[in-house]
Amino acid sequence: MKIDPTYVQQARDVETVEELRALVQKAIELEHATIPPYLCGYFTLKLGTNEAVGDIIRSVAIEEMLHMTIACNLLLAIGGRPRINTPDFVPSYPDGLPFGIGDEEEPDGDEKTFKVHLRKCSRMQVEDVFMKIEEPDQILDIPDVDMLGEEQRHFDTIGDFYLFLIAAIERLGPSIFKDGHPQIIARKWFPNPKEMFEITDVETACEAIRVIVDQGEGSKDDPFDEFGEPSHYYRFQEIIKGRKLIRVPDADPPYAYAGEPVVLDDLDVWNMDTNASISKYKPGSMSERMAIQFSYSYTRALNALHDTFNGRPEALDDAMGIMYELRLLAQQVLSTPAEWADASNKQQAQTGLSFEYRTTNT
């Protein structure tokens, strides 16, 4: 994913632990910012349908939650305090994402084409938004069943930012690691000790960041991460290619989109209102009530996560409980026809999932 080069530069120039903490806080915000669009994708798939697509999006969303947790642990390890339940933590979609994501100018000066919209699941959303978010430094040319090729491209990405962050940690050395609030090693939810471990020194910090980069972007010569799963970009591409990515040992390259079919049936997707917000809906309408309730519940999840990383690790259980409530609530929201404040709603859409910072259920 392309980011504002200023941040890569900042990571390059880090000289103090304070500067490092500020950047790690930004990384937490970035990892979080990907979750609402993925949840919109996942929650708009009607239950019992589109299961292969749902598994893909859900698995990536869970890994983003893991990455957010790792970034929080890193900040704790270097004496910082994750700030999660503040108004500016929550991005406004499609503008105002961290790292200037979606703000880059197109080379030909045309209107910006990449925006992180909160939309229902569709091939367009997967290709134009999800895969853009996860776009690695270098895209591998992977054959699909029709042996279609991909053109090679090159970007500066969030992966570069993380690599410079590793360099900064190595440069600053062991003195930046401090005993602070307890880190979250939630074996109950993330049982793999290679994914989730305590960060205590330069080595474990760098290893933790590599988990994020590896699962997100993969390596430059293998689309699979060290856990055997396709990295996020290639996992999403399975939806576009219509097949799971599998290893083909004797072929060149030794992998292809030739596995089990991955079918997205648009008829079994809720017709969700795009980029929903509370103010979009008619005051006093059930649409508005649903948008407020969803935003308030989402804010409660952020509160629980904030507590989790600020001295109350057991609050992670509460955060998990709220995530399941959001899943149920999403279905109530999506089954409510949208009533817009301006009474237009020509799309006949259903009320959308609004991820807004709302501290009261009012």
Added chain:
Amino acid sequence: MSYLSLPNLAFSGRFQADTSTVNNNVFYYNTEKFDPSYQAKALLVNDEYPAVYGYWNPEGTGAFRLIDAKVTKAQTSVDDPGTDDVAVGLFINAQEARTSAKLVDLDPQWQYGSMIFGLRIILTDGTTEYMRGDYRPAPFRDIYFGRKPAGHGVQGSETASAKFTSILENVEFTEAAEKSPILMALKASAESNDDRLSINLMTGGFSKQSTYGIMCGSIGPWEQGDPLAFVAGRRFSIDKAGSAYNGMCNSNGIGFFDAQINGTTLSADLSNALPQDAANQARNIGDLGFAIITVADEVRDIGKRTGTAEPVIKTGAYVGADDVDLIGTIPYTADNWLFTTSGLCQLTMTEEQTKLAAERPLALVECREDGSFRIMSRETPGGFFVRADNFEFRLDPDFATPASDHVHILGLQYGAPCANLPISIEPQPRTSGGSNFDGPDQPSIPIPDVNFPENKISIADHVTTSDAGWVSVPFVARNPDNPREYVDGQIFQINYGPAINGPFPAPMFEMIVAHVRDAVHVPDDPDWETDVAPFMQQYDNLYPVMSKWLFSLADPDVVKDHAKILAFAFERPFEDPNHMPVTRDMSAGKRQIILNWLAKRMQTAPPQVMPKSDPPPTIENRGPAPVPLAKVTAADWQALHDALPAHDDGKSMAARNYALTQIAALKGRDT
């Protein structure tokens, strides 16, 4: 002290009760006869439900939420208008950092004590927190069907309101609260009283179509020794002589309510007492005030078989100024009064009135133009009031070891603890448990009886209060051994009340009720088909939101895929809002079976949720009660039945049906 004493905070707003309604019909517990149509939503056609299906909210999640709730008044003294404190205007947040609270029935055959679990109350200005506390799970009481006029689509439970009285535990205040004298006063009170405060919520104006209703409530001081789930004060009761009596309100349309005297201040809670108009406001029923009845009730021989308390001046009586001493009037017809004051009335008495009120009954009176008064509602005869503090039980006996608990009952006279007050306790005889629906789409199966086998529950039939007014009554429940066949365990209803001759009618559903679960064999390595499937299929049927919107609990592969979250939820205590099953009606043994099954799949050691079995207490049978309890007659139940609309579903249908079974049982007994 209590939520109605000063200082206190009044608040109001809305609530959501997103309860699942499939389990409102006992028939639907029969897995073999279950039809998928029972999970469909009943549709309202011309203000009626032509078919019942899964009632009005089959896909409810059980969530109980507070919405648009704000502090409306913060009052320190009678003369304080309650508008100046910084606490006024604060939001009342529920939860804030955890999943929604839950509202659940005890059992399909006891839907008259729905309990709130896992509610955390937080006062905030939207940015900064001032105070928080955890609502101790407690069911509603004093439900008042018909408080709001029926018609225009409003029917059954939509006409009702009820009170959830409990305490806030683990109360904490932040630095921001220092700006509020009232919050500081409440903090001082909580700090010397186990970090507890008293709280009340009145819920009503419910709409089944939207699942939302209106709510008001208050928070005030709680003191060690106070009850946890009612006000130890002056009880305004109904009078059976009233013509409109239906067990919930008197002939003037006024429901049960409570008052308390602290020093020279009379505090009363009318939040759940005055009849409402269609907009949920208190209906104008004349100029109302509080007074002391100067004529003593006839009280004699308390503690003996001839013990009697009879009112001399009764509800409905027109009296002159000699018979009552007016304390003050109440401005209940003011704009939005109910939702600004939460129905709390604060009046100052003179020293003489304070002395008089200690030995005479209080009354709510209509102040008439000619200087006379009409008694709109009055205190219990002789000021005697008996109430159980814990009255809804979920018990898990084992095959060999019974389950046991204690009911804590307080006796009062004119608001003061009453020593040596005789109390009768009477387990109810076997009767139909009702809560079914009659219709062509309903299965042809028997309606389970409740309260049997009678020998499975033991409790003393007569006790007397201690010097402090309290008595803890032990009771023992043995494995009922599946008497209801397709519903787990058994419901045992136990009436109680002062053993005094006289009109002491309890609210219609005021009784001690226990759901005693069937003992079950818990294998270390349960088999899905034989050990788990039977009750998980039933849960999947009754709580369709899981299979429709999350995942099916009837499919072992799916359950295995979600083993981590399920193991987490099934081991949570009842108080935790994450507890599964949401309905909290699954026995500890069955939950242990599913945990053992999940643990095998996860290759971990299962957590233990089975209760430790203590030796059961000895039930002291203190001999026959000196006088029987005030009986609710078949005619009383008939009046209640007639007051409820015929074409309704959900709770009022269950109540209507329950009334029918009581009529049948009492008529049988009378003849």
